[in-house]
Amino acid sequence: MPYIALKLVEGRSIEKKRELVSSVTKAVCDSLEITPDNVRIELIELKADLFSIGGELVSDRDQVKAK
Amino acid sequence: MPYIALKLVEGRSIEKKRELVSSVTKAVCDSLEITPDNVRIELIELKADLFSIGGELVSDRDQVKAK
Amino acid sequence: MPYIALKLVEGRSIEKKRELVSSVTKAVCDSLEITPDNVRIELIELKADLFSIGGELVSDRDQVKAK
Amino acid sequence: MPYIALKLVEGRSIEKKRELVSSVTKAVCDSLEITPDNVRIELIELKADLFSIGGELVSDRDQVKAK
């Protein structure tokens, strides 16, 4: 432990993901005073047409904004 | 909040998904007397060859039925 | 299926929860044209001292508001 | 119930997955003395570039090992 599931909307670069898992792991280790080898992070990328806010798919909201 | 993860077998149309997230958001808002903007729904589509019922992959069950 | 995990901040009455699971089940059935017996809903009540928004525990935010 | 979400790194064959869901279902049924028809298993395959151990993406670790 700890096991971290991090949900974010799809689209970040692999470099951003590297930076994300590295800095979140460090933050967890510094706070809980543990070593990194037991810290696991699962990135769950949400697709805009499978995620809604306020009853509307994010993909539909994006299209409205794009017009 | 609330945050809703809704797992369903893969295959519904985008129109069905729109209707689903809209009506579930409304049901949540009406019941809890909250506004929709904080209600998030994540649709998780399960692939038939990654989901089992009674120890058998749904993809295998479907093939048996199709024969 | 479908399996629904609904996360909400702790504190609603049992009557509210009854209304919530009943109306969400109906919304899912009406949208997906399925029968209710396969619809499962898990209510996950989040404790204010185990949930944060913007880096602050909700329990701390509530105390600030209460002052 | 029970509902089982089994997370594993991507890459197993369909035969392995069949064997996995069948034997885990049996293990659950034997232990809890229940029948299989209510046991649902969701296999969640983690992609090496979306999963980290010790702050490092598994995809990067694998590349280091491959050199």
Add this chain to the structure above:
Amino acid sequence: MPYIALKLVEGRSIEKKRELVSSVTKAVCDSLEITPDNVRIELIELKADLFSIGGELVSDRDQVKAK
């Protein structure tokens, strides 16, 4: 890995839980040909008044059956 979240209705004895995690771990190891030390199982006990089937809380269904 693998990481297993096993959801079941509350009420089993500690002995049953021991047997469950031991036999499920063995089933996973035998199927995937891995060693047990990396297999983690989280038991998530669902409370009858926080879980619904067919739009009805299990706690309400149990009371109807008890009459």
Add this chain to the structure above:
Amino acid sequence: MPYIALKLVEGRSIEKKRELVSSVTKAVCDSLEITPDNVRIELIELKADLFSIGGELVSDRDQVKAK
């Protein structure tokens, strides 16, 4: 978004949890260049008798170590 579910074994102080959610939120914001108000973290505390490693409940492993 993002929504983070952070699972850790039960037992940390409220101060540790404050530090944890604050530093993880900062790490996410710095990496993804987003503002904190949309970052939600759910702390899921695992009980030692509901979590197993290598087929053995952590509560049992702890007792063996304590002897």
